[in-house]
Amino acid sequence: MLARLIVIVIFLAILASLFSGMYFMLHDKSASTRNVKALTVRIVLSLLALGFLVFAYYMGWIQPNRIHP
Numbered sequence: 001m002l003a004r005l006i007v008i009v010i011f012l013a014i015l016a017s018l019f020s021g022m023y024f025m026l027h028d029k030s031a032s033t034r035n036v037k038a039l040t041v042r043i044v045l046s047l048l049a050l051g052f053l054v055f056a057y058y059m060g061w062i063q064p065n066r067i068h069p
Contacts, residue, residue, distance in 0.1 A: 003052075003061045010049045017042040 021038035028034060056062045 003056045006052060007049065010045055010052065014042055014045045014049065017045060 017038050021035050021042065024032065024035040024038055053062070057064075
């Protein structure tokens with residue numbers, strides 16, 4: 001249950017960073033680097049989510065779904 005909550009929080013943070021990057025891209029008229037920083041945060045969070053999922057799988061906290069015919 002805790003692993004699911006962590007993944008959901010990281011996913012929401014990724015979405016927030018994505019939308020802030022889109023906002024800065026549309027509304028910043030100057031040579032601001034806020035767009036680049038927001039998208040860099042999104043990439044780091046995505047890698048963190050992937051790393052956490054791999055770690056949680058190896059620790060046995062999560063298991064893949066098994067489809068039975």
